[in-house]
Amino acid sequence: MASEKQQKAIDLSHHLSDLSRARLVSPLKGLAKYMGNPNLIALAGGMPHPSYFPFADISASALVPDSFSLESTPRESALSWVWKLFGAGPKEKTTTITVPKFPSHADDINLAVALQYGTAQGIVQLQKFLKEFVAKVYQPAYADFATLVQTGNTDGWSRTVQTLCNPGEIFLTEEWTYPSALYSSLPYNIKPVAVAMDSEGMRADALRKVLSEWDEEARGAKRPHVMYTVPVGQNPSGATMGASRKKAIYDICVEYDVIIVEDDPYYFLQQGQYKARSERSVETVKNDGDIFLHNLAPSYLKFDYQGRVIRLDTFSKYVAPGSRLGWFTCSPLLAERLERQGETTTQAPSGLSQSLITKLLTTWKYDGYVRWLHGLAIEYRTRRDYFIDCLADEFHLAKSATLEQGLWKGCEVHEGSLKPKNSIIMFEKTAIKTKMFSFVPPTSGMFIWMKIHFENYPSFKAGDEATLEMQLWEKLAEAGVLVAPGWYFSAYVGEAPDAGEGHFRISFSNAEFTTMKKAVTIFGDVLRDFFKE
Numbered sequence: 001m002a003s004e005k006q007q008k009a010i011d012l013s014h015h016l017s018d019l020s021r022a023r024l025v026s027p028l029k030g031l032a033k034y035m036g037n038p039n040l041i042a043l044a045g046g047m048p049h050p051s052y053f054p055f056a057d058i059s060a061s062a063l064v065p066d067s068f069s070l071e072s073t074p075r076e077s078a079l080s081w082v083w084k085l086f087g088a089g090p091k092e093k094t095t096t097i098t099v100p101k102f103p104s105h106a107d108d109i110n111l112a113v114a115l116q117y118g119t120a121q122g123i124v125q126l127q128k129f130l131k132e133f134v135a136k137v138y139q140p141a142y143a144d145f146a147t148l149v150q151t152g153n154t155d156g157w158s159r160t161v162q163t164l165c166n167p168g169e170i171f172l173t174e175e176w177t178y179p180s181a182l183y184s185s186l187p188y189n190i191k192p193v194a195v196a197m198d199s200e201g202m203r204a205d206a207l208r209k210v211l212s213e214w215d216e217e218a219r220g221a222k223r224p225h226v227m228y229t230v231p232v233g234q235n236p237s238g239a240t241m242g243a244s245r246k247k248a249i250y251d252i253c254v255e256y257d258v259i260i261v262e263d264d265p266y267y268f269l270q271q272g273q274y275k276a277r278s279e280r281s282v283e284t285v286k287n288d289g290d291i292f293l294h295n296l297a298p299s300y301l302k303f304d305y306q307g308r309v310i311r312l313d314t315f316s317k318y319v320a321p322g323s324r325l326g327w328f329t330c331s332p333l334l335a336e337r338l339e340r341q342g343e344t345t346t347q348a349p350s351g352l353s354q355s356l357i358t359k360l361l362t363t364w365k366y367d368g369y370v371r372w373l374h375g376l377a378i379e380y381r382t383r384r385d386y387f388i389d390c391l392a393d394e395f396h397l398a399k400s401a402t403l404e405q406g407l408w409k410g411c412e413v414h415e416g417s418l419k420p421k422n423s424i425i426m427f428e429k430t431a432i433k434t435k436m437f438s439f440v441p442p443t444s445g446m447f448i449w450m451k452i453h454f455e456n457y458p459s460f461k462a463g464d465e466a467t468l469e470m471q472l473w474e475k476l477a478e479a480g481v482l483v484a485p486g487w488y489f490s491a492y493v494g495e496a497p498d499a500g501e502g503h504f505r506i507s508f509s510n511a512e513f514t515t516m517k518k519a520v521t522i523f524g525d526v527l528r529d530f531f532k533e
């Protein structure tokens with residue numbers, strides 16, 4: 001929470017791109033400041049009369065906040081998926097929410113307003129909920145943080161990169177990253193520079209090295225001043241960064257004057273360490289939102305005493321991707337520039353989406369929404385555990401004895417960055433002991449990032465990695481299992497893949513439990529067959 005002692009954001013306007021500096025207030029949007037006056041006769045805007053909106057109200061049957069249990073389900077065998085069929089799934093208790101076109105209370109969410117042209121700041125009830133949510137949950141370390149709606153984090157990053165970077169610039173990011181983030185900047189000739197990772201995500205020492213050794217002439221660009229990072233349940237690696245690493249990276253960003261763009265769609269899907277089935281017991285987590293939130297890795301905002309973080313939040317993974325609704329948290333100066341950009345592209349997010357989601361949030365209230373998020377985290381934990389259990393049933397499972405195994409290429413063991421116990425699991429083919437793949441079980445998010453050890457492929461030659469990755473990927477697809485090939489996620493744009501290795505990103509978020517089991521069986525058959533060749 002902002003306290004009396006906290007400073008305001010510092011002036012970081014020197015980071016703005018030429019494009020952003022050139023943006024003026026759209027003249028019609030400039031009229032918005034008069035719109036709050038109830039006696040105003042508004043003849044200036046091209047606004048349709050609300051009676052021409054064909055919706056008298058919008059209603060929805062919404063699930064209740066405690067629809068998902070906080071009890072982790074025991075798994076004696078990989079077949080215990082049947083629990084899902086016997087009522088441990090969502091209770092499907094619903095409540096009806098309605099947004100009328102003309103509500104009787106002036107402060108209620110009003111469809112006539114939500115469906116009308118307005119400012120790019122969105123409807124006031126949503127602004128209020130988000131501001132309070134950020135203050136309570138992320139606790140920014142400066143006083144005057146602002147929130148601003150956007151249409152999901154894809155839009156959030158796209159607006160941010162154009163607001164901060166000029167063509168020809170280079171931004172910092174993890175060596176493996178979310179492809180849409182790369183593909184929204186690349187056509188503007190704004191390229192990434194990859195920073196090495198370990199099981200906690202971006203490495204602080206590797207970041208310092210990139211920044212301190214930056215050679216403007218050799219790189220053909222000035223030292224990066226923007227970082228794009230996915231710190232929790234990282235896409236694709238699944239890595240989650242704890243407090244001390246975030247603090248270390250934040251301090252380096254202060255030293256080198258870098259703006260951190262924290263794209264954090266999986267923040268509330270933090271699940272804790274994976275434990276092998278034999279080590280797990282039934283657990284009912286206490287229904288206490290404060291404890292749930294307290295145990296989450298903090299956001300970069302918690303360390304941000306200067307206002308140099310632009311945090312991107314989205315409802316995509318907690319309500320629905322089709323809601324196309326999210327928000328920025330950043331300094332007022334940056335929020336104003338991002339708003340200017342929004343008003344000439346999407347304007348505000350869809351009024352239908354804003355009003356329905358705001359009604360849901362204000363019906364559930366803060367505590368209800370936190371309970372919903374907590375239930376989802378447990379759901380994803382159950383999915384993750386089940387998927388890894390299936391792999392353990394399909395292959396011989398061995399915990400790695402050394403820290404190096406299972407890390408990404410080029411990553412040395414970094415002090416305090418790994419917990420040896422349970423952090424790395426390796427799978428071997430029992431009969432001929434070929435190490436076919438390895439991975440670090442994710443502690444958050446939706447993905448398993450599987451390293452395929454092509455160096456153990458029978459006729460392997462250096463340089464075959466990319467071809468083998470696609471050959472294996474195709475065989476899997478033909479056998480009916482679609483995973484994402486690793487090269488999609490490489491921030492080493494145009495460079496050779498890692499020696500001897502390939503990767504697949506495998507998502508455990510969507511398939512039914514029976515289908516996950518089937519997928520792992522097919523994966524096992526295809527992989528064993530492939531390594532025999």
Ligand code: PMP
Nearest residue numbers: 028045046047117344345346347
């Ligand atoms: N183009 C023109 C010529 C307009 O008059 C308007 C609305 N006044 C718009 C675009 C905005 O359209 P939309 O609401 O679909 O973004």
Ligand code: PLP
Nearest residue numbers: 152153154178230235263314316
């Ligand atoms: N950012 C990351 C890192 C993601 O993994 C995803 C979804 O896959 C997105 C953004 C997309 O988010 P949104 O639906 O809010 O645009």
